[in-house]
Amino acid sequence: MIMARDPESATVEVDLPADFDEFWAETLRLTDEVPPDPELVSVPRMSTPAVDVFELRYTSYDQMRIAAWLTMPAGHPPGTAFPAVLHVPGYISEPSVLKSWSERGYVTVGLAPRGKLRSNGRFNPGYPGLLTHNMVDRFTYGYRGFYADVVRAVDVLATLPGVDPDRVGIWGSSQGGGLGIVAAALRPEVVRCVAAGAPYLCGIMASPGWTHSYPYEEINEYLRVHPEHERLLTETASYFDGLNFAPKVRAPIFVYLGMEDDVCPPETGFAVYRLLESEKELHTYPRCGHDSGLRWVIPLVEKFVDSHLHPEGVGA
Template sequence: MQFDLSLEALKTYLPLRTEPADFDSFWAQTLTETRKFDLNACFTPVACGLKLLDVFDVTFCGYGGQPIKGWFLLPRDRNGQLPCVVEYIGYGGGRGKPLDWLLWSNAGYAHFVMDTRGQGSSWQVGDTPDLEPEGSNPQFPGFMTRGILRPETYYYRRLITDAVRAVEAARANPLVDKNRVAVLGNSQGGGVSLAAAGLIPDLSAVLCDVPFLCHYRRATEITDANPYNEISQYCRNHRDKIETVFHTLSYFDGLNFAVRANAPALFSSGLMDEICPPSTVFAAYNYYAGEKQIEVWPYNHHEGGSTFQNIERMKMLSRLWQ
């Protein structure tokens, strides 16, 4: 059922943003520290039986210089540099196998898939451990509360930094047109795409579907579905840490990245989505500073538009990259 605000209310929903005064300096310092490490983007050809595509096993240095895995796929029949889609993965998933990622290279683009550190065991395998020992406070199972007592130690500081470096790694490949790079993802991948858009000023597009990691406090108040419920469970037990938790999360809130993003964006929301409630998605969308549009799927849950949304994504990239 539709449990959130009406669609008319969602279209104008602009909740008060909680933005720390040092938001920009926090991220500038984080990226500066990471860029002290060489990117070391390595693309190793792999044979996987795909006659029409070239596939590469990727390793690059993300947060703290730590190795992050990925896949790079592109059409074998190509002429010159290609536009590139950099994709981030949903919560709990990893990079899987090249056969899991055939859409964008078959559409004629280079496709860079970033593995998600520490994840890749819930629904699709991953190959990148989270090597950072910082966030060692007790946590609710999952990733939402790992290191949550300080923004410096929070898990998503590392993951979002990896995402920025993934764009840099894609652009380092001579087969990629550096001026035509888009970021894309569903759920957690959508939230990470939005963060990347707020931190990288010259992206071609942002394809941000049913985004997670937005408007955290409201999410914990209106849904008990995971992953947001991990935060609720933590706060239920650590009653004295609630404001500390939400202060940390303000550094990673999609609303605060949205006001800094300027690339053309395509969002989506399922009005029956109990995992990423519509008001959390529309809050980010309504604050988004660049050219934007949103596809609304009234009878869908967290799957959103699925293949129907992919059609809209392809239309947008075709228009931008024709």
């Protein structure tokens, strides 16, 4: 008999390493030692009369040069400071050019962390490949630099001309949802709100037991070849699991889940939501998969972000 799943009540446990905070403080210290050297290059062919588009590049952990798309409202008076939103793409997705958000009064960054196109000159594990890249060692695990790239993007965005550093938020789904939680936990003094859909990288080692979809199937495949490494993978994953970052989030957060998600099991979404201690709201969508109710939820995401960042002319 096949037992019905009960995602809301499922138990997802992740050990919290004793040196979790020290590991991430050292990672950020090493990142902070690297001058970011941000560079903005105008891209007229992608711009419109209402929105200016730029290619943004900055230097991150281990001297990696990272690319992103930046959009901002066109024709603004000198000294204007806009709210800003960082968008982190999904696992296999490339960064978005969020012109529609700039039309509503935001500066946006669509990020390409290491391994993504334009940021893969020195690091390119492939997709699949990133999730288990050097996963036997937390110090060289591929996601260590990837996480640092997102945190540095928050720092760079908050200091760019035209950005109000007191109005910075994060929005993303899947990998973007998980990394939004991570960045909000590591930069609580900067991030003012987070919208996280179908958060990936939460319950990392539990998820392969609920799904055989990628990316988590990478772990199943790796352990079929290297079963002796399960302890090492579990130990490394505990330093990167969103469940261990969630209690450190201080910003208001909007979480949305698809109840039939076969990529990021909803069990893990409920688990991370329970651990969030900041102001929070949860939206669930029956009969929706990894899209997490995208058709219905985007207006709610925009309303949530607007309510906290107050773009000019939108619910000020």
